[in-house]
Amino acid sequence: MNGPLIIAGREFSSRLLLGTGKFSSNETMRDALEASGAQIVTVALRRADLSGRKDPFANILDFVDAKKYLVLPNTSGARNAEEAVRLARLAAAAGLPMWVKLEIHPDPQYLLPDPVETLEAARVLVKEGFTVLPYINADPVLARRLQDVGTATVMPLGSPIGSNRGIETRAQIEILIRQATVPVVVDAGIGAPSHAAEAIELGADAVLVNTAIAAAEDPLRMARAFRRTVEAAREAVEAGLATRLDHASATSPLGTFLDTL
Amino acid sequence: MAFSEVFAQSLANKSRTLRAFESLLEPSSKAGLQELARHSAALTRRHFGKTMRLFAPLYLSNECINSCAYCGFSRENAIQRVTLEVDQVEKEARHLVAEGFRNILLVAGEHPKFVSGEYLAQCILRLRTFVPGISVEVAPMETDGYRPLVDAGAEGLVVYQETYHRETYRAMHLHGPKKDFDWRLDTAERGDMAGFRRIGIGALFGLWNWREEALALAAHLEHLQRVCWQSQITVSMPRLRPAAGEFEPRHPLPDREFIQLLCALRVTFPTVGIVVSTRESQALRDIVAPLGVTMMSAGSHTEPGGYTGQGREALHLTVRGKPVIGSGGTAATEQFAISDERDAKTMGRTLARMGLEPVWKDWDAGILVDA
Numbered sequence: 001m002n003g004p005l006i007i008a009g010r011e012f013s014s015r016l017l018l019g020t021g022k023f024s025s026n027e028t029m030r031d032a033l034e035a036s037g038a039q040i041v042t043v044a045l046r047r048a049d050l051s052g053r054k055d056p057f058a059n060i061l062d063f064v065d066a067k068k069y070l071v072l073p074n075t076s077g078a079r080n081a082e083e084a085v086r087l088a089r090l091a092a093a094a095g096l097p098m099w100v101k102l103e104i105h106p107d108p109q110y111l112l113p114d115p116v117e118t119l120e121a122a123r124v125l126v127k128e129g130f131t132v133l134p135y136i137n138a139d140p141v142l143a144r145r146l147q148d149v150g151t152a153t154v155m156p157l158g159s160p161i162g163s164n165r166g167i168e169t170r171a172q173i174e175i176l177i178r179q180a181t182v183p184v185v186v187d188a189g190i191g192a193p194s195h196a197a198e199a200i201e202l203g204a205d206a207v208l209v210n211t212a213i214a215a216a217e218d219p220l221r222m223a224r225a226f227r228r229t230v231e232a233a234r235e236a237v238e239a240g241l242a243t244r245l246d247h248a249s250a251t252s253p254l255g256t257f258l259d260t261l
Numbered sequence: 262m263a264f265s266e267v268f269a270q271s272l273a274n275k276s277r278t279l280r281a282f283e284s285l286l287e288p289s290s291k292a293g294l295q296e297l298a299r300h301s302a303a304l305t306r307r308h309f310g311k312t313m314r315l316f317a318p319l320y321l322s323n324e325c326i327n328s329c330a331y332c333g334f335s336r337e338n339a340i341q342r343v344t345l346e347v348d349q350v351e352k353e354a355r356h357l358v359a360e361g362f363r364n365i366l367l368v369a370g371e372h373p374k375f376v377s378g379e380y381l382a383q384c385i386l387r388l389r390t391f392v393p394g395i396s397v398e399v400a401p402m403e404t405d406g407y408r409p410l411v412d413a414g415a416e417g418l419v420v421y422q423e424t425y426h427r428e429t430y431r432a433m434h435l436h437g438p439k440k441d442f443d444w445r446l447d448t449a450e451r452g453d454m455a456g457f458r459r460i461g462i463g464a465l466f467g468l469w470n471w472r473e474e475a476l477a478l479a480a481h482l483e484h485l486q487r488v489c490w491q492s493q494i495t496v497s498m499p500r501l502r503p504a505a506g507e508f509e510p511r512h513p514l515p516d517r518e519f520i521q522l523l524c525a526l527r528v529t530f531p532t533v534g535i536v537v538s539t540r541e542s543q544a545l546r547d548i549v550a551p552l553g554v555t556m557m558s559a560g561s562h563t564e565p566g567g568y569t570g571q572g573r574e575a576l577h578l579t580v581r582g583k584p585v586i587g588s589g590g591t592a593a594t595e596q597f598a599i600s601d602e603r604d605a606k607t608m609g610r611t612l613a614r615m616g617l618e619p620v621w622k623d624w625d626a627g628i629l630v631d632a
Contacts, residue, residue, distance in 0.1 A: 022310020024616045046625045057361045058393075058622035079458070079491055083628045090627045108493040109486060109532045162308050215306045 002234045005206050007183055008099075008131045008152040010070070012039045015200065016230045017072070017185060018223075019210025020044070026063040028219055033069065036213065036223035041069040042101045045087050046077040050094045072133065074101035080114070081121035088125055100125060101155070102134040111161040111188075115142050119149070126150040135187055138169035140176040147182050154180060155208065157188035158199065162211045164191025167198050177203040193229035200233035201241060263450055264484045265443040268425075271480040278529060282479045285525035286472050294521055301524035301553040304531045313617045314534075314556040315605065316364040317357045318398070320565040321345050321384060323593055325370030326582065327437030329423070331468065333504035333563075333596045334370045336437065339580045340505050340594035344375040349571035350384045354392055356568045360560065360605040363622035364394035366419060368563075368596075371400035371438065378406050382413040389414035394624035396459065400438070401448040407455030414626050417459035418452035420445070421497065425477030426469040433468060449481075453489035460485060460492045461536065466519075467501030467510030475522050482530055495534035495556060498522060502540050502597040516545055520552070527553035539599040546601050551615055559608035564595040 004011040018038040023029035033041055041064050049055035064071055073091035078084035081104065088100045102125065104118050105111040113135050119142065125132050131152045136142050138156035146154055156173055159165035166189060167173065177184050183205035190196050196207045209226055216222035275283065285297065322344035325334040333340065345353065350367075357365055367384060369376040376399060385395055396417025397410060407418070424430050427442055434440045449460045462481055464474045478496065485494050500519065501510040514522070519541075526535060537546060537554045539561040546557065566572040570592070578588035603611065609619040 022306075022312060023618060024311035025613060025618050044623075046628065047620065047623050049622070050625060050627060055363075055622070057363055077624065077628055087625075087628055090625070106491045109490075164307065211307060211310070214310050 002231065002238060005183065007040075007133070012070075014039045014227075014230075015206040015234055016196070016226055017042065017187075017206055017208040018213065019208060020060060020064065021047075022211055022214035023219065024214075026060060029060075029214070030063045032213055032219040032223040033064065035220045035227065037227045039069060040072050042072040042074045042208070044076045045073050045091050048073075048094075050090050052094060070099065071096055072099050072101050073097075074103050075121075076103045076105070078104050079106040079117075080104065081117040081124065084117070084121040085124050088130055089128075092130075098129055099131040099152075100133065102132050102151075105135075105161075113137055113157070115139060118142075119145055122146055122151050123149045133185065138172035138176060140172060140179055143176050143184075144179060147180065151182065153183045153185050153205075155185045155187040158186050158195060159189030161188045163189050164212060165189050166191055166195035167202070170198075170202070173199070173204070174202060193225050196226055197229050197233035200230060201237060203237070262488070263447045264481060264488075265446045267484065268446065268477070268480065271484065272477060275480075276483060278483055279476065279479055282525060282529040283476060285528060286475055286521065289521060294517070294524075297521065297524045297528065298552050301527040302551055304527055305551075305553050305555065308532050309555045311617050312620045313550060313554065313612050314364065314620045314623055315362065315608065316366055316394075316396075316556060316558055317360070317362045317605070318366045318368050318538075318558060318561050318563065319350065319353050319357060320563060320567060320593075320596070321350060321367055321369040321381075322372065322376050323370050323565055323596065324372035324375045324579075325437075326373075327371050327439040328435040329437075329439060330433045330435065330506070331423075331465065331501055331504070331508040331510075333506060333594060335506055336579075336582045337435075338505045338594075339578060341576050341590040341592065342579050342584075343565050343572040343576050343593045344369075344372075344380075345565050345572045347380075347383050347387050349566065351387050352571050353566065353568050354388050358391060361609065361621050362605060363392065364396070364624065365392050366396045366398055366417070366558075367415075368398045369400075373400075376400070378402065378409060382409045385410060385413035385415050389626055393622050393626055395626075396461070398461075401445055402451070404451045404454045407452055407457065411456040414629065416457065416624060416626070416629070417461065418449070418457040419461035419463075419495075419497075420448045420452070421461075421463040421465060421499070422446060422478075422481070423465045424468040425464060425474055425481070429469045446481075449485055450488060453485075453492050458492055459495060459534075460489060461495040461497060461534075463497035463499060463536075465501060466498050466514040467512060470512050471514040471518060471522065475525075479526070479529060482526075482533060486530070486533070493534060495536050496526060496530070497536040497538070498526075499538060499540050502600065504597040505594055519545070520549060523549055523553050539601045540597065541600055543601040543603060547611065547615075550612065551617065557608065560602070560604040561599050562595070563597055563599060564593040566593055567595070
């Protein structure tokens, strides 16, 4: 049994977080969530009905069982701190948990997060009592600044959202993990279970996956594949992964010399 | 830098992106086209998922002071015209919301007297309380003219250049403010400056050689992605449809090349939204829906009052811009004839059968304005 993931004092046995966009239907999404074993599920607020009118044409939240999952509202669509803060407040007012995945990506081409606005919004939201999980570029200094204002995690990207390119920011993520005082969740760019395993083996506390599962031919089986891989990778970490050696360890001339002494 | 200043240069000295796009437009074999379509479909799924955004146009007015050779609303056409009152606009919008639409495009001809900025802002304010996403497709304005519309709650601006070929543009736009090619060309950027978050551009295919039109359109897209970097850019390639005035397209874009163009745009601009309206036939829309399209309309009417018969009492015939007293008919004249007549529900079911989730709401005006 793997050790729990703890975010803001709350324990989770799954280290796989799921996004809910891009699925072919809400039913498929619901089944994939189930198969993934995820316990934290993020939902784009702009797609949900926040008016309390139970809009049947914006009913994505009806398919994410709040008893089973921590519904993590995200601020996707916000272009700056002000908009993200407003969205988080709207979600709270609509009765969603006071947790927020803070995403501010003003550039719709690559959806890269804006560090300046993210830090600013995090500061405001933490003060207002939100548990803040910010999506950031793999920038170790930004991660520390966010920790300092009190975010519950940092969520560096592996590569741009939807790119399926894996952990291209590996070197930065390694630094970030070494320095982090809060859980590190690698988010975005994870296109295959092997990418998720790589992140976990690097020491990330969890991963967030969306496109790779939602856009798969069989999202349910893909969700299961990610679940197993993330569990296995975490188990390997807890079992004590062998350290990678950058050179062969054949007997050296020094060793031979030392033996003669 | 405004696009009108770099437009000629961008075609004379093509970027790598444009050259790649150009090569995708070359005549291609069936196998080549199928390969392009597969690539296009895969990129679309990766960036937009298995989803399709849906919207409906709501025509506010078909009054127009421009004479455009191809348009049903042209001042030259003796047609039944009307401008809906704000209450009537609300009734039309409520009908669309009941159908499922949460994203409505307000469309109007160019007529400063009937379709003023103030009137448009009033329409938007009225709709904002029950329509999450509102866009406008109206006569080009100055940046300062657009700001009140953004403040009222509009998030999208649609403006098609019609044709990027100057001579053809001149020949098609005989009278009225629309004659100014460069003014229209820079409209998207003025809209972006005013704060619109989605900018839709396009060309009306049939007026000029389609490959040249497409290249210019791509140059415009490339420019906007660089300059309006915070806006979601969408592109549309409507083809001429039968309309009052009986204009015949001189440079038709055949179905096969339409599909090639759509897929070439997707492959070149993977994150740009691609819009296909009900101008296209049911058969063609079903073919292209999974290939690269991200936004579709359904059950559209292209005349004011088309959904619920609003404004009937104020209908009047205009002949060369002059209303004829006592000439009211039973319905306003449409801008063009639509082809795919399936309603929202049928379209939603069709998309679901294709494995595409119809997305009705993907925007919340609450992001912009405190409720």
